[in-house]
Amino acid sequence: MKKTIFLITIVLCTYTIRAQEILTPIRSSSYSTHNLPVYMPKDTSQGRIRGLKNIVPPIPDPVSYWSKKNELGIIMSQIAFSNWNAGGNNAISGISSGHFVRWYKRGNLSWNNELIVKYGLNAQENQKLRKSDDAIQFNSTFGYRTHPKSDWYYSAKLNFNTQFTNGYKYPDRDNPISRFMAPGYFFLGVGAEYSPTDEKLTAYFSPVTQKSTYVLDQDLANNGAFGVEKALYDADGNMIRAGKQTRTEVGILINSNWEKEVYTNMTFTNRISLYTDYLNDFGNVDVDWEFNFNLVVNEYVKANVGAHIKYDNDVKTRELQLGENETLAYGPRLQLKQILGVGISYAF
Numbered sequence: 001m002k003k004t005i006f007l008i009t010i011v012l013c014t015y016t017i018r019a020q021e022i023l024t025p026i027r028s029s030s031y032s033t034h035n036l037p038v039y040m041p042k043d044t045s046q047g048r049i050r051g052l053k054n055i056v057p058p059i060p061d062p063v064s065y066w067s068k069k070n071e072l073g074i075i076m077s078q079i080a081f082s083n084w085n086a087g088g089n090n091a092i093s094g095i096s097s098g099h100f101v102r103w104y105k106r107g108n109l110s111w112n113n114e115l116i117v118k119y120g121l122n123a124q125e126n127q128k129l130r131k132s133d134d135a136i137q138f139n140s141t142f143g144y145r146t147h148p149k150s151d152w153y154y155s156a157k158l159n160f161n162t163q164f165t166n167g168y169k170y171p172d173r174d175n176p177i178s179r180f181m182a183p184g185y186f187f188l189g190v191g192a193e194y195s196p197t198d199e200k201l202t203a204y205f206s207p208v209t210q211k212s213t214y215v216l217d218q219d220l221a222n223n224g225a226f227g228v229e230k231a232l233y234d235a236d237g238n239m240i241r242a243g244k245q246t247r248t249e250v251g252i253l254i255n256s257n258w259e260k261e262v263y264t265n266m267t268f269t270n271r272i273s274l275y276t277d278y279l280n281d282f283g284n285v286d287v288d289w290e291f292n293f294n295l296v297v298n299e300y301v302k303a304n305v306g307a308h309i310k311y312d313n314d315v316k317t318r319e320l321q322l323g324e325n326e327t328l329a330y331g332p333r334l335q336l337k338q339i340l341g342v343g344i345s346y347a348f
Helices: 002-022 218-222
Strands: 023-026 038-041 066-079 092-104 107-126 130-144 152-162 184-194 200-214 239-241 247-264 264-278 288-296 301-309 335-346
Touching: 038 200, 092 130, 092 335, 107 200, 184 247, 200 264
Parallel strands: none
Antiparallel strands: 023 038, 066 092, 066 335, 092 107, 107 130, 130 152, 152 184, 184 200, 200 247, 247 264, 264 288, 288 301, 301 335
16 A cells, blocks of 8 residues: 555656646736736647647737838939030939828728828039929828728818928029928818729719818918918008918819739829819819829839829919010919939838
8 A cells, every 4th residue: 555655656746747847837918917827838839738738728819900001212313424515414313202001991991091201302513402392291081881892981081281391483592482381281071982992993082172271481371372362451562461371162072093003013103183162263173193103123123204293273373574575474384293213112
């Protein structure tokens, strides 16, 4: 009997020592309420301890409903001359850009947020630096669909646009024609958005959109820049009322973004926004249209060809005396910017 008890004691001691070697105490946040150690097998690849089931089941990774896209880039162009008989000025220009996107998708809810920033400079021989591009744009769209397979969303859209630094009509550097928040544009409206899951396409229509124009520079506001009500003066030139710094409109907004791979390593992107006000000259459409062809050389080097077209009836061209009998008329003009360059892009 004593021998049997002794043998049983030896076996139990041996198993206890072996179990302590196999099990390692760890802390798990899932059990932090009780502050108790949780024992897991040292060799997780085995999954079992000599025929026993796992003591603690695996904890699944947390589900995230957010997706993101970050891209930084710079487009460069340069020209240099040395003993060039035809003549010419050395020049170099560069445009830096950032594109940051955050998507939230859960069930029938969708929330897309996008920030676009651009800034460019141009340097020519015997001239001071000039600004070639300047933009801050933020877009946010919240949508809800009634059926999981529907491509139509009830949507609310917010859009904000302005710039970083002063803008000038070169070579005049003393009188800025634009500044940060002069202008600043803010759109807020509700409508419907078409967003198919198998295409990189969104088409938004809003019958009720508020457009607010901000000119937070009093000198520009006094001149009635960008459509705000200008200052009122008496016959002697004394100011009776300062110019207003805001202008509010309500109208119709149509907005579309489309991205398509048209050929191997060639992508076409198209953004267009159309707006008309109900009360002030209904049918006179403000246009903001940008399209680009992006050619991928490799993971980091890309080429870009594109254009940006704008028309806003509230943005007037200042009257400018070009000569003794030649005057530039005052009124709205079609604005055009064209880009062609090769640059570096980094996505993360």
